[in-house]
Amino acid sequence: MRTAYSVETVRAAERELMARLPDGALMQRAAAGLAAACADLIGRVYGSRVVLLVGSGDNGGDALYAGARLARRGAAVAAVLLAPERVHAGGLAALLRAGGRVVGTGADAGSTAGAAAAAGVGAVEEAILRADLVVDGIVGIGGKGGLRPDAAQLVVLVAESGAPVVAVDLPSGVDADTGEVRGAAIRADLTVTFGTHKPGLLIDPAREYAGSVRFVDIGLGEVLPAEAELEALQHVDVARLLPVPGAESDKYRRGVVGIAAGSARYPGAAVLAVSGALRGGAGAVRYVGPAGGAVVSRFPETLVSDQGPAKAGRVQAWVVGPGAGDDAATVAEVLDADVPVLIDADGLRLAERDVVRARSAPTLMTPHAGEAAALLGVAREEVERARLASVRELASRYGATVLLKGSTTLVLDSAGGAVRVNATGTPWLATAGSGDVLSGLAGSLLASGLSALDAGSAAAYLHGLAGRFAADGAPAGAHDVAEAIPGAWRDVRD
Ligand SMILES: NC(=O)C1=CN([C@@H]2O[C@H](COP(=O)(O)OP(=O)(O)OC[C@H]3O[C@@H](n4cnc5c(N)ncnc54)[C@H](O)[C@@H]3O)[C@@H](O)[C@H]2O)[C@@H](O)CC1
Numbered sequence: 001m002r003t004a005y006s007v008e009t010v011r012a013a014e015r016e017l018m019a020r021l022p023d024g025a026l027m028q029r030a031a032a033g034l035a036a037a038c039a040d041l042i043g044r045v046y047g048s049r050v051v052l053l054v055g056s057g058d059n060g061g062d063a064l065y066a067g068a069r070l071a072r073r074g075a076a077v078a079a080v081l082l083a084p085e086r087v088h089a090g091g092l093a094a095l096l097r098a099g100g101r102v103v104g105t106g107a108d109a110g111s112t113a114g115a116a117a118a119a120g121v122g123a124v125e126e127a128i129l130r131a132d133l134v135v136d137g138i139v140g141i142g143g144k145g146g147l148r149p150d151a152a153q154l155v156v157l158v159a160e161s162g163a164p165v166v167a168v169d170l171p172s173g174v175d176a177d178t179g180e181v182r183g184a185a186i187r188a189d190l191t192v193t194f195g196t197h198k199p200g201l202l203i204d205p206a207r208e209y210a211g212s213v214r215f216v217d218i219g220l221g222e223v224l225p226a227e228a229e230l231e232a233l234q235h236v237d238v239a240r241l242l243p244v245p246g247a248e249s250d251k252y253r254r255g256v257v258g259i260a261a262g263s264a265r266y267p268g269a270a271v272l273a274v275s276g277a278l279r280g281g282a283g284a285v286r287y288v289g290p291a292g293g294a295v296v297s298r299f300p301e302t303l304v305s306d307q308g309p310a311k312a313g314r315v316q317a318w319v320v321g322p323g324a325g326d327d328a329a330t331v332a333e334v335l336d337a338d339v340p341v342l343i344d345a346d347g348l349r350l351a352e353r354d355v356v357r358a359r360s361a362p363t364l365m366t367p368h369a370g371e372a373a374a375l376l377g378v379a380r381e382e383v384e385r386a387r388l389a390s391v392r393e394l395a396s397r398y399g400a401t402v403l404l405k406g407s408t409t410l411v412l413d414s415a416g417g418a419v420r421v422n423a424t425g426t427p428w429l430a431t432a433g434s435g436d437v438l439s440g441l442a443g444s445l446l447a448s449g450l451s452a453l454d455a456g457s458a459a460a461y462l463h464g465l466a467g468r469f470a471a472d473g474a475p476a477g478a479h480d481v482a483e484a485i486p487g488a489w490r491d492v493r494d
């Protein structure tokens, strides 16, 4: 399991650890890891031109000490100081001792203040445009709000230069706790993060700014609390969750999943939800709705009923909503069942909030950003900008487990706890019907006995992986994703 901790938690852990260690030890660990990562990225350190963007906090200190290490290995290192009067003094001294220099600030004694400033800006621009590597030490976990104008200007220059960028701890300008980005932010090729991942490194839009992320262990693990703010499952975690039939299993014991989906207008949604459900571990799939003909002709193993959900026969979990159109009665009937229910697509619009809240069996809601926005009464962009806040708000309003889909998929249990973030997806999954496959798959895992949180996060994991396998660099349809699920399942179990 990969975990991420909030700034507040990291600060507390750092205080505890620092109290046991000599002064500056943590920063030296961070700087050593950072310098090594920079060296790996540029390949040849000797003779390379490295520019450090140095803010007034410890993030700048990390950059300066790492710069000193690179300078000792023969790099030409220039530091741009955003606030020379508040720069990390020890870091700056180390850089200067190692042969590094400062560009841009306090330039050219003797000239007028205006000319000096102009000369400074010119020198900074030139250094950044000619750099082989830019190290972003503007702000780390101490960043507050959007970047200030002088820092934002540097962001523009760095983007123009096209030089590879290594961000120290976090790309400056992104919110460490939420993954939100307000205004200008550094786009890094690599982010070297210390002690633990921060939520922002795993959640879009910030995740995209981070590039690849390299973790440097500074010993924080031993003082971090057991429960993280965010967790990302890995193969081993998902393998432990997946149901495996035993000698005594039969189709009923493995669980029966009911799919109440599709309409005359959208029969395909029913077929796709069933295609996911058949690959999700339940022993049988029951279909209820007007698309029975289409479902059986594609998947003859489906148990089809033309009665409503209440009369369809026993199931261990329901999926309701994909392609359901305006059939509110079916949604209400499913919500009345005393088994776990997954609500997706049209079902999210049709489900009464008070009814969902009052359910005693688990409920898993699986909106995409547009559906989440409609439920919350905000614009879609607002959800995409603030995914973590959105998933929390939805779970609390509905008293349900919520899986928020999109470029970052987040799952939060109705009872709270760590938010699960799925890292396996691919933008190729943004294809019509792929959400229907996911809801069938998650419903099937629910029926086989997983909790709503585990079913949702294991399904997102397998679905993301299946999307990768199906697409493999070329467009794939939702049915291809469903067909790739068994391969993803095997990959996880192996
Ligand atoms: N505390 C520790 O034990 C360790 C901290 N480390 C580094 O220290 C960083 C945190 O250092 P700090 O707490 O000094 O904070 P930062 O260096 O992240 O930022 C604080 C400084 O940035 C300025 N600032 C804040 N918001 C800004 C904005 N929007 N635009 C421009 N400037 C802004 C503030 O004036 C403040 O001086 C970590 O991210 C990490 O890089 C590492 O050295 C590892 C050890």
Ligand SMILES: Nc1ncnc2c1ncn2[C@@H]1O[C@H](COP(=O)(O)OP(=O)(O)O)[C@@H](O)[C@H]1O
Residues within 6 Å of the ligand: 345, 368, 405, 406, 407, 408, 409, 425, 426, 427, 428, 429, 430, 431, 432, 433, 434, 435, 436, 437, 438, 463
């Ligand atoms: N940019 C993206 N990167 C990764 N996964 C994505 C992206 N966009 C969408 N997805 C995934 O694709 C699926 C789309 O589901 P959904 O929006 O419900 O589609 P539909 O309604 O057509 O079935 C979800 O699992 C979602 O997480």
Ligand SMILES: [K+]
Residues within 6 Å of the ligand: 059, 136, 137, 138, 139, 140, 167, 168, 169, 170, 171, 172
């Ligand atoms: K930074």
